[in-house]
Amino acid sequence: MKVLIIGGTGEMGQWFTPFFKNHGYEVVVWGSSGKIEIAERMEVEFAHDLDVAISTSDIVIVTVPINITEKVITETAPKMKSGSLLMDFTSLKAGPTEAMKKYAPEGVEILGTHPMFGPSIPSLHGQIFILTPIEGRCDKWFPVMRSLFEDNGAHIEVISPAEHDRFVSVVQGLTHFAYITIGTTFDSLDFSVNESRRFMSPVYDIMLDFVGRILGQNPYLYAYIQMENPEVLKVHDAFMQQCREMSTIVREHNVDGFTTKMKDAAAHFGDTASALRRSDKLINSKIAEFDELIDSIGTERGLKHIYSNIVHVGIVKKVTPRSVILFVGNRLVPLKMENVRLLSTEELKAWKNKILRHHTRDISVLIPQGSKPEAICNVIACNDNIISVRKIDTYIGVKGTDRTSVTYRINITGDSDATRVNDEIVEQLCGIGCKLRT
Template structure:
């Protein structure tokens, strides 16, 4: 079975190419850029062609994965060449128009499944990701449909099946309205001349959360956001409804019409129903995520911590000296490093321990001890594990020691060379008290 991915040299198309190749399928990718295509061929072990029609003709499954603004023309180009009995899919984030065009331009006997994977190419697997399938009623009876759905679900994806129109309406809200409002807020704050950094001092957690979301959105690829707005047939109504609501509430405020204002909020809360309380609870967790981390940091002053850069994933490891405003002072090997809280996240103990094992040099000391022969070394070792990083590297009985004794050599390790002497002293003290004798 050959899976052709039109636009499989980049973005989510490339992600699917890699994913399906790893699952053992023959993958054929097409794309305009030959240099990039050759690189992907080498990187993923798939086959590349710069001819979309060639790829369309060969595929048992043909997946169109191109930017929204060229989806229409690519469908018109490749759909007529998909062979009978094959499956034609697209993975664009709008569905009404591609669904219509794929049905219209493909031959009878080609099965069409318009799809919207709700994740980006940085996702490690399909596990817990949402994939929306938007087949027509007739297409739902095609065995391909059940197969794809099952395949996705076995991979851990959450599959939602809705009509293309319903999809576009809900996406017009979930993506379209959300982006629209935050983008409008971004330019409003600019127009009002608000100093964003300074405004954070006024410490309203919900305002800060809003600022953070605006920043998140306006910092992304604006072309993608333009296309999501401009290709959704439902977006006009959604914008208009929102603006009308803003105007209405603004007028209520100008008229100091308290009753209507209260009525409006109450009606919305009624519409949200149980989601009102749930949203409050969830937003609490979001709001306190940051302050909770700060609290934890403050409690860790003077202790050894690990901070992971949230993008580079680089780890800063050292003694936490100070936390003030948004800054963290970390002492790393005699020098002080200043980090911004928002750029790093505090590592859990376990995660830090794993990092240290991989990254830090370890020093050790070996100590031999005599025990009575009938002693269970595993029990001794387990008790000591809680105090030392320790292992038994050798045991011995025989000529050189008393016949009732057994000798065990322990290795105590530490990331800090200068700590070894103190660890050895503590170890010796313990050994004397639990029936062991040091052997020199």
């Protein structure tokens, strides 16, 4: 099956290209920027002749800015072959779906699709896909696409295009509008966000991260989400009316009015207890890592940089709410807390096993009668500085004893004192009744 991704050199296109490629599809990409090097990096073909690529593809996916999606669909759909599928990966569904219905030939199936995530996610596990199939226009391909996404861990929601646009006017439209407006309010007040972190509560800290996350994205994408969905303006009107009413209540010191508003909203919201538990879980996860780092001061830990994937391993010297300082070798390495993730003991050991150059030692012992050499391997492997242990030689008939002689090959982590670890293992073996062979 051949998949053409129009907009394939963009961020979402670059996410879905390897996804389809890894599932056995032949992927071709096209982008108006003509960035052939992106296709080369992904090891797929760039569609130099777009019309030919459209007419020979089994699936055509349109993932372009919202404001030009319908135009691209209008130009693309009539060129598609019978039996193929046309999809769009945009944040609106009513307009694009109508364009697909109007311009796609009768033999071409159509499927409105909205991945409710950005290109930074590692996989589809736990992510939501909204599908808006039109009755009679996606009988063949709908189950294929649904299975593909579900089999990779995605959760599928199937609704009409109009329902989709109504829900996302709040899910995206209101959320983005509120967060961006908080950011512009900081700007208008000339308020120092960095300074305010000195006094932050966990809730404020999380809120700032979400505001910063939105502000750091492509502003054109967020502008189109606000401006291209006609349902959003109704949401704006309701939101601003509530802001005015709440502000008036506060200015009048109307405590009863404030509490009534808040209680009514809580009743309409529904299960606030579950929301409290979920938010507690989020807050506690941030606090837990900080507490673990505090407890790790003076010990070795590993921190992985979220964006570069570089792992820093060293002695934790100092921890603040915003930073952690490691002593690595003979130098201090300051790291921003928000940029790193604390590795577990198992992850750090796995990293050392992969990266470091390790020490090898062979130890020969006479094991106690009736002992199993493999069981002794397991005893040796309990040492935290041991990567692996294996039996490389067994000999029966050592002069002067009826014990079995076993030689163990031990791999010791590269950053350990190999002589000390070797001595520890020898002491441990002697402690369980083995006798060292010299």
